[in-house]
Every structure is written in C-alpha cells, then in structure tokens.
Amino acid sequence: xxxxxxxxxxxxxxxxxxxxxxxxxxxxxxxxxxxxxxxxxxxxxxxxxxxxxxxxxxxxxxxxxxxxxxxxxxxxxxxxxxxxxxxxxxxxxxxxxxxxxxxxxxxxxxxxxxxxxxxxxxxxxxxxxxxxxxxxxxxxxxxxxxxxxxxxxxxxxxxxxxxxxxxxxxxxxxxxxxxxxxxxxxxxxxxxxxxxxxxxxxxxxxxxxxxxxxxxxxxxxxxxxxxxxxxxxxxxxxxxxxxxxxxxxxxxxxxxxxxxxxxx
Amino acid sequence: xxxxxxxxxxxxxxxxxxxxxxxxxxxxxxxxxxxxxxxxxxxxxxxxxxxxxxxxxxxxxxxxxxxxxxxxxxxxxxxxxxxxxxxxxxxxxxxxxxxxxxxxxxxxxxxxxxxxxxxxxxxxxxxxxxxxxxxxxxxxxxxxxxxxxxxxxxxxxxxxxxxxxxxxxxxxxxxxxxxxxxxxxxxxxxxxxxxxxxxxxxxxxxxxxxxxxxxxxxxxxxxxxxxxxxxxxxxxxxxxxxxxxxxxxxxxxxxxxxxxxxxxxxxxxxxx
Numbered sequence: 001x002x003x004x005x006x007x008x009x010x011x012x013x014x015x016x017x018x019x020x021x022x023x024x025x026x027x028x029x030x031x032x033x034x035x036x037x038x039x040x041x042x043x044x045x046x047x048x049x050x051x052x053x054x055x056x057x058x059x060x061x062x063x064x065x066x067x068x069x070x071x072x073x074x075x076x077x078x079x080x081x082x083x084x085x086x087x088x089x090x091x092x093x094x095x096x097x098x099x100x101x102x103x104x105x106x107x108x109x110x111x112x113x114x115x116x117x118x119x120x121x122x123x124x125x126x127x128x129x130x131x132x133x134x135x136x137x138x139x140x141x142x143x144x145x146x147x148x149x150x151x152x153x154x155x156x157x158x159x160x161x162x163x164x165x166x167x168x169x170x171x172x173x174x175x176x177x178x179x180x181x182x183x184x185x186x187x188x189x190x191x192x193x194x195x196x197x198x199x200x201x202x203x204x205x206x207x208x209x210x211x212x213x214x215x216x217x218x219x220x221x222x223x224x225x226x227x228x229x230x231x232x233x234x235x236x237x238x239x240x241x242x243x244x245x246x247x248x249x250x251x252x253x254x255x256x257x258x259x260x261x262x263x264x
Numbered sequence: 265x266x267x268x269x270x271x272x273x274x275x276x277x278x279x280x281x282x283x284x285x286x287x288x289x290x291x292x293x294x295x296x297x298x299x300x301x302x303x304x305x306x307x308x309x310x311x312x313x314x315x316x317x318x319x320x321x322x323x324x325x326x327x328x329x330x331x332x333x334x335x336x337x338x339x340x341x342x343x344x345x346x347x348x349x350x351x352x353x354x355x356x357x358x359x360x361x362x363x364x365x366x367x368x369x370x371x372x373x374x375x376x377x378x379x380x381x382x383x384x385x386x387x388x389x390x391x392x393x394x395x396x397x398x399x400x401x402x403x404x405x406x407x408x409x410x411x412x413x414x415x416x417x418x419x420x421x422x423x424x425x426x427x428x429x430x431x432x433x434x435x436x437x438x439x440x441x442x443x444x445x446x447x448x449x450x451x452x453x454x455x456x457x458x459x460x461x462x463x464x465x466x467x468x469x470x471x472x473x474x475x476x477x478x479x480x481x482x483x484x485x486x487x488x489x490x491x492x493x494x495x496x497x498x499x500x501x502x503x504x505x506x507x508x509x510x511x512x513x514x515x516x517x518x519x520x521x522x523x524x525x526x527x528x529x530x531x532x533x534x535x536x
Binding site for chain 2: 064065066083084085086087090091092094096097098099100101102109110113114140142143144157158161243
C-alpha cells in the first residue's frame, strides 16, 4: 500500500513535534524520549521498532493521551490532544477486554457510548465480528476465549468505534509464534479493506516488515528516531520472498547496533 | 473445563464430583453429625455421666423448635431478629457503599486512617457504649448492627474501587467513556466482585452481633430466646434458637450467593 488511504486522504493524521519525556522527579529524572518528531500519514501502517526499553510504548502512550509529554506536542487531525479520546483507538498487549461483558458487548462498548442506535449497533457488531471471524462466539465471555481470540475481540472493539487512528502496543506480543503469524495475516487482510491509520509498536523485525508501510527504528534508551524505512512490498506479503528478506536483514543490521549499545 | 481457573481447580482437587454424589455426601455429613450428637447424648443418659439436661439430644431440640413453631411463639422472635438485621445491615450497606464508592483520593485519605484506627476495636466492645448513648431499645440494636457491618463493607468497597485494573480504565477512556459513564460502566462492574465479598462479610457479621445485643434488654428475638433459656435452664430452647439462627445466617449468605451467581456469571460462565 502507498502512503495515502482511499480517496486520496493524504496529509499527516498525527504530528509528533519535538516530544521529550522524562520519568521521575525533577532533578533526578531519567529521559525516556528525546526530541522525537514524526508524522503519521492517513491510511498508513507505521511500525515503531526498537529494543525493549527504547520508549516506543511511552511514545504510543503519549499519543493515546495516557501520559503527557514533558516537552513538545502531539496533534491529531490538526488538533492538540488532551487526554485519551475515542478518535484514537488503542489495542493493548494484555487485551484489556471488559470481562463482565460478552464478546458482542465488548465490541459494542464504544458505539454505545456514542449513542449509536441499537439497530445500527447490531450491524456494526456483526460486521466487525465477521471481520475477525468471531461471529459464533458473540455471546461468550472473555474468560472463555484463547489469547488470540481475545486480541481479535480487542481489535474489533477498537475498529467498531471508528477511530481516525488505531494505536497498537505490541498487540501480538503475548501470543505464541503460530498464533502470532496468523494474527499478522489477519491484520494485514483487515488493513487492505479498512485502510486505517495505524501506529503499531513491536520489537519484532519480521512482524514490522510484514505489516508496515513505514518502519521507524528507535535508538535504545533514551529513545530517539534512528532511522526510517519505507517498505515497498506488495500489500499481501510473502515472508520468504527475496525482497522481504532483504528488508529484514537491512533493518536487523540497524537494530543490532542499538541492542549492542544496551549491552555495553 | 474451558477456563484456566477451572483447570487449576481440577489440577489441585481432581475432577469435580458429579452433582448428585456431592449432594449425597453433604446430606450424609449432616446425618452423621446428628447421629454423633444422638450418640453422645444417649451415652450421657446410659452411663449417667452428668445430668442429661445439659446436653439434650438433637430430636428433643428439634422437637422444641417444632413446638415453638406450632404454637406460634417462634415466628415473633424470628421476625424481630430478621427485622433488626435487615434494617441495621441495609443502613450499614447504604452508608458503606454511599461513602466508599465515590471515595476519591481526598475522602480516602481523610476517612481511611480513622476507619483503620477504629477497625481493630472489636464491635462488641462498643455495645455498652451504644446502650449508654442510644438507650436500650430498638434503635441501639439496629445502630449497633449498622456500626459493626459498616467497617468491613466500607473498607472492601474503597479497596475494590481503588484497585480497578488501570488498563481497563485506559481502554474505556480511549473508547470515549468519561466521568459518570466511566464509573457506572467500568469502575462499578470491575469492583463488584470484591464489593459483594464485603457484603457477604457484612451479612455474616450482622447475625453475629445481633444475638449479643439481644441478650441485653430485649423482649423478643432469637438472642432473647437463648438468654431466656439460660435464665430458666431450658437447654433445648437455647440450642433450638441457636440452630434457627444458624439457618437464618445460612439463608442470608445464600441470598448473597444468589446475587453473585446472577451478577458475576461472567467469572464462571456455563461451559457451552
């Protein structure tokens, strides 16, 4: 996929400008992010890639509005963000489903808050449950689902709220290797239909090359933008294609430098 | 056997017994208890260990309960106890939830230390004080139950609200929930299991303290019946009233369990 989504809705959806983040009390604070500036284009899937502790999740949490930046600012569709909001959907590594709601009720949560009428809500729920292949599990509770199924529900829940961007924080990090690849394929398939603007945090290079339109490699702690790769591969990707492997090894080289730095 | 908790239970305790066998075992245990009790009281009579009036057999105790039920005396006492428990507990619950649920950081920091200081004081230690303050009548009995049940329910409620998984709050706010709706649709249901545990504690505690407050200056109630039995040496009446109290407490607990089954179905949904 190219940068812009359907209908040529080009332009930056998210603008991250000079964001710094330091944790701890002043005087003894440790920097987590230093001067991060990024733009996320409408309809693109952007991967934030880096070794653990590089601040990629911190950056995502700032965009989500869960934590404020120490300096700098983030604008979504031109408006500065103030706290979390429904225009920025979030998918968490730990799923964060509401355990007291059924699968369908979880997906319905956002539309219901927005006051979407019941008939329309039913359509939305059916559409997104179909999309993630969970229609026949609609009346189950989260405790009855496997990890992969839970994450499908979480993705359906985020999409059903029709956010202008979706933030995914290592969403497949807790899944086993096989389920993980299946979920990557599902997300790639969904993205080919939905053309959402997605920021996807991962430390898996393979995952990033498989999913991303652009990959932002971050330095190890404190996090800075180290390099940006535009992935020019077909929408439906083949993990064994020569091109794929080339990207993988190129990015691996860049990431390795950072991992080595942590070891020092 | 779909959930992890089920599997863990299974791993620790083996497969659950089939329903009918479990029921049979329970019934058997009750019958065995009655049998042992009969045996003990029978031996006392047979061997002349001590005056059998001290340990009446189960059938005589149950007979006494039946007699009181038939002549109607029992019901007035049961009603008096239940009314005090219901009003006292309900007031305690309303206060505990009313103060505990909205307890933000401020309320928490102001109230919690006070409650924590008062909590280790056994509620029964305060009973004489209640009588001095409120008098010996109905009000002091009800107020006493309210006082005794408030603490566990308040503390569990505050704790439950305080410990709602922050991830769920993040998920809800990024789906557009704020303020009242965040509270009613996320905080409350997330805190409910622990709140219900507190309520169950409160119910048990109200039956615990009502008996003692009925020992003092009551003209009816099961506690009065026990105390009256002591004054007139009616061991059967004492044991009988205690058993009825046991059943009432069991029933009260059963009501909370019923609520838990209905409201917390999501914790152990029926396997489909």
